[in-house]
Amino acid sequence: MKAAVIARYGQVGDVVTLREVPIPAVGPRDMLLETHAAGVNPVDHLIVKGFMAPGGLEQPLVIGSEVAGVVAAVGDEVTRFSVGDEVFVRVDPRVGGAFAEYTAVHEDLAAAKPENLSFEEAAGLPLAALTAWQALTEQADVRTGSRVLIHGGAGGVGSTAVQIAKYLGAEVVTTAGVDSVELVLELGADRVIDYRAERFDDVLSEFDVVFDTIGGDTQERSFRVLKPGGTLVSIVPIPDVEAKRAQWGVDARSFFMRPNGEQLARLAALVKSRQLRPIIEAVFPFDETIEALLKVERGGARGKTVIRVRP
Numbered sequence: 288m289k290a291a292v293i294a295r296y297g298q299v300g301d302v303v304t305l306r307e308v309p310i311p312a313v314g315p316r317d318m319l320l321e322t323h324a325a326g327v328n329p330v331d332h333l334i335v336k337g338f339m340a341p342g343g344l345e346q347p348l349v350i351g352s353e354v355a356g357v358v359a360a361v362g363d364e365v366t367r368f369s370v371g372d373e374v375f376v377r378v379d380p381r382v383g384g385a386f387a388e389y390t391a392v393h394e395d396l397a398a399a400k401p402e403n404l405s406f407e408e409a410a411g412l413p414l415a416a417l418t419a420w421q422a423l424t425e426q427a428d429v430r431t432g433s434r435v436l437i438h439g440g441a442g443g444v445g446s447t448a449v450q451i452a453k454y455l456g457a458e459v460v461t462t463a464g465v466d467s468v469e470l471v472l473e474l475g476a477d478r479v480i481d482y483r484a485e486r487f488d489d490v491l492s493e494f495d496v497v498f499d500t501i502g503g504d505t506q507e508r509s510f511r512v513l514k515p516g517g518t519l520v521s522i523v524p525i526p527d528v529e530a531k532r533a534q535w536g537v538d539a540r541s542f543f544m545r546p547n548g549e550q551l552a553r554l555a556a557l558v559k560s561r562q563l564r565p566i567i568e569a570v571f572p573f574d575e576t577i578e579a580l581l582k583v584e585r586g587g588a589r590g591k592t593v594i595r596v597r598p
């Protein structure tokens with residue numbers, strides 16, 4: 288099968304190749320998916336550069352973190368899905384492999400693809416939406432009436448977080464670039480701050496939760512807008528987290544999302560009831576996987592970039 292592979296770490300343009308590799312083996316609780324589309328995420332170019340792995344690369348790695356496709360074969364012990372089912376999955380980061388004609392996934396990580404989404408739309412959802420869901424419901428406790436600031440509301444994660452926070456009943460303020468203001472308002476944000484024109488910490492205060500998808504100076508200034516006892520949840524590292532908690536009297540935590548088929552099924556139900564929709568900014572043909580990775584690496588996202596693996 289054809290797949291996007293790295294045999295060593297380095298820059299995307301130097302080390303990612305599209306080449307023939309064996310179809311992955313399927314364990315007893317795995318399913319082999321015929322890949323139709325795969326979402327592209329910042330973590331993919333970070334993996335390519337070796338940032339996510341402490342050691343070297345022991346063998347060539349098929350990259351790609353999320354996929355939508357059709358079950359082509361199942362292991363002996365698979366009970367939840369059958370051949371022919373349409374599913375979407377945040378693949379196991381230790382296995383990887385979504386940028387490929389076939390992908391092996393554990394059945395517990397998968398959920399039925401919402402019927403009202405194309406494969407391309409569905410492929411853009413698992414990683415971002417699971418990240419937002421886990422941030423807002425597990426790491427923080429967003430509920431009716433919570434005041435939530437979401438940074439980067441137009442990005443892959445942010446665009447799902449705005450919708451999920453609204454679904455949970457929160458009042459949502461988000462930061463975004465001027466070109467994305469209309470989009471985030473359409474997604475349900477109550478207020479948007481053009482972060483290049485206005486300093487959010489000059490105009491906001493007393494928030495219950497800040498969801499930080501940016502880090503750096505944005506994260507640093509976010510502590511100022513929390514009320515005492517509030518929560519800053521970040522998906523990038525928080526330097527000196529203990530000191531920050533003590534200084535500001537808040538909870539502060541960063542975490543790494545995990546694949547979860549049950550939660551993904553819950554998110555699929557929100558898609559079906561039209562409370563959550565993926566925002567797809569660009570679709571690249573499989574042969575242009577490297578260009579898709581470079582686009583995501585450049586930043587400035589308004590929703591997700593997706594690779595169409597099968598026409």
Ligand SMILES: NC(=O)c1ccc[n+]([C@@H]2O[C@H](COP(=O)([O-])OP(=O)(O)OC[C@H]3O[C@@H](n4cnc5c(N)ncnc54)[C@H](OP(=O)(O)O)[C@@H]3O)[C@@H](O)[C@H]2O)c1
Pocket residue numbers: 328329330414415418438439440441442443444445462463464482500501505521522523542543544545583586587588589590
């Ligand atoms: N820990 C985890 O489990 C986890 C999971 C998913 C993602 N992540 C990380 O989270 C980050 C975001 O991921 P993503 O997929 O959402 O990225 P993305 O799709 O590239 O979105 C980032 C968004 O932030 C905007 N932005 C940039 N600087 C900003 C600022 N100072 N204030 C407000 N908005 C700003 C960007 O648009 P403009 O540049 O046009 O403003 C873009 O819309 C990445 O670093 C990724 O690696 C971590």
